[in-house]
Amino acid sequence: MTIVELIDIHDGFTLITDRVATRSPKVLLWLIGILTFVLSALLDNLACAIVMVSVTRKLVRNPEQRRLMAGMIIIAANAGGAWSPIGDVTTTMLWIGGRITTERIIGQLFFPSLVSLLIPLIGLTFWIQPPAEAEDLTGKRGVSRPYVTPQHRRDRRIMFAAGLSAILMVPIMKTITHLPPYMAMMLALGVVWGISEIIHADKDEQDRKRYTAAYALSKVDIPSILFFLGILLAVSALEATETLTIVARWLNQTIGTIDVIILIIGVASAIVDNVPIVAAVMGMYDLSLYPPDARLWELLAYCAGTGGSLLVIGSAAGVAVMGMERLEFGWYLRRISGLAVLGYIAGAMTYLAMY
Numbered sequence: 468m469t470i471v472e473l474i475d476i477h478d479g480f481t482l483i484t485d486r487v488a489t490r491s492p493k494v495l496l497w498l499i500g501i502l503t504f505v506l507s508a509l510l511d512n513l514a515c516a517i518v519m520v521s522v523t524r525k526l527v528r529n530p531e532q533r534r535l536m537a538g539m540i541i542i543a544a545n546a547g548g549a550w551s552p553i554g555d556v557t558t559t560m561l562w563i564g565g566r567i568t569t570e571r572i573i574g575q576l577f578f579p580s581l582v583s584l585l586i587p588l589i590g591l592t593f594w595i596q597p598p599a600e601a602e603d604l605t606g607k608r609g610v611s612r613p614y615v616t617p618q619h620r621r622d623r624r625i626m627f628a629a630g631l632s633a634i635l636m637v638p639i640m641k642t643i644t645h646l647p648p649y650m651a652m653m654l655a656l657g658v659v660w661g662i663s664e665i666i667h668a669d670k671d672e673q674d675r676k677r678y679t680a681a682y683a684l685s686k687v688d689i690p691s692i693l694f695f696l697g698i699l700l701a702v703s704a705l706e707a708t709e710t711l712t713i714v715a716r717w718l719n720q721t722i723g724t725i726d727v728i729i730l731i732i733g734v735a736s737a738i739v740d741n742v743p744i745v746a747a748v749m750g751m752y753d754l755s756l757y758p759p760d761a762r763l764w765e766l767l768a769y770c771a772g773t774g775g776s777l778l779v780i781g782s783a784a785g786v787a788v789m790g791m792e793r794l795e796f797g798w799y800l801r802r803i804s805g806l807a808v809l810g811y812i813a814g815a816m817t818y819l820a821m822y
Contacts (some may be wrong), residue, residue: 468692470630470659471514472683477663478619479627484522492532492595499523499536500543500588504581507547507784508554509631512772513688516544516784520791532595537792538803539591542776542810544784546584549772550576552638553648556783557745557771562638563648564749566757566764569638575765578821583773583814587806594802622666629662656680698743706750714751725763730815733770737781741771762822769818776807 474480487498499519507515519540527533548555552562552569561567633655640651660680667675676682722728729748736744748767757763775782779789779799788794 468511468514468687469680469683470634470656471510471518472686473659473663473678473680474626474630475518476678476683477623477626478615479623479630480518480522482623482627484525487522487526492527492529493592495526496536496539496591496595497588500539500584503540503543504547504584507544508551509634511553511559512544512548512555513783513787515547516540516788517791519544520788534792534794534798535591535594535802537788537794538779538799539588541779541782541785541788542587542773542803542807543584545776545782546580546773546810546814548784549583549769550580553634555768555772557741558768559648560742560745560749561764561768565754565759566749566761567768568760569642571760572765572768575821576769576818579769579814579818580773582817583769583776583810586810586813587803590806590809591803625666626659626663629659633659698740699746702743702746702750705747712751714747718751726766726819729763729766729770732767733774733811733815734777736771736774737777741775741782745771765822766815766818769814770811773807773811773814777804777811779803 483502487495499522503515503519506518509515510518520537523533523536523540527536545555549558550573552558552567552572558567558572562569562572634652637648637651637655640646640654641648644651663678663680664675667678718728719725722731732744732748745767752763775785779785779794779796789799
């Protein structure tokens with residue numbers, strides 16, 4: 468999250484927004500959806516959702532169109548986070564816990580996640596109305612961009628490339644060195660921080676402060692991190708008292724089919740946050756019965772990730788976008804949830820067919 472903030476401080480993401488020149492809301496919807504899907508796998512879905520909403524605000528002035536695009540951002544961010552080991556908190560938990568491996572999760576979940584994105588994307592295309600002939604998406608004939616000096620343009624290119632490369636190296640380093648992922652991520656932060664310091668070495672101390680990792684860290688949502696920490700501690704307590712084992716036995720005896728259990732858990736993750744749900748399932752089912760890369764863990768990664776899109780409160784990305792764009796629970800339920808359910812089911816069926 469600090470690396471993403473460092474990129475944003477240097478206006479690195481304007482490299483993306485400046486290349487969006489379309490006036491068609493339908494084309495923009497597809498661009499935003501696919502871009503969010505890809506970026507969320509690289510940055511993580513929460514950070515990506517925040518970035519893409521900021522991008523959409525600069526490109527779209529029509530309130531209803533922007534709300535529809537915000538709903539699409541939630542679906543795309545959660546779908547993109549499901550197929551990457553660093554794309555979602557839940558997938559990262561499964562990866563660090565030894566339940567999934569990088570190559571396998573990408574290979575098995577990319578197409579199901581893409582299907583879960585395309586179904587709502589096609590549906591929302593019919594909701595988006597073209598703007599009036601005299602207007603473009605921003606409500607004006609043209610979009611003026613502020614002048615950027617060659618040095619600033621160079622700095623943001625360097626930070627954008629360095630930040631994304633550093634994050635992408637984390638799963639690669641874990642595979643090669645077998646060190647815990649946090650060590651690779653802290654090394655990545657150190658490298659990006661060092662590059663930022665070198666770029667601004669000629670500035671005075673006051674100007675340099677804005678581009679430091681300490682300033683970027685001050686903008687990170689620390690309460691959310693503490694929230695996840697508290698959840699994991701609570702679930703570990705339930706695991707230690709064998710409460711989760713009892714629940715797992717009850718589910719197996721009552722429902723029986725593990726695929727159905729995981730699909731239900733995915734729907735439940737839209738009501739209860741998906742982080743405790745995944746933490747609970749990891750404690751419920753033993754690795755001796757379900758080894759790494761078993762269908763249980765892969766389907767869980769998909770269902771917990773994309774299931775959070777069924778309600779606006781079902782994921783961290785959804786809650787963040789809800790606050791930024793003032794999305795109402797009822798509006799999302801009427802306009803987005805039905806499409807999200809269709810995408811969720813279609814993606815799950817795609818995974819089971821592939822498996």
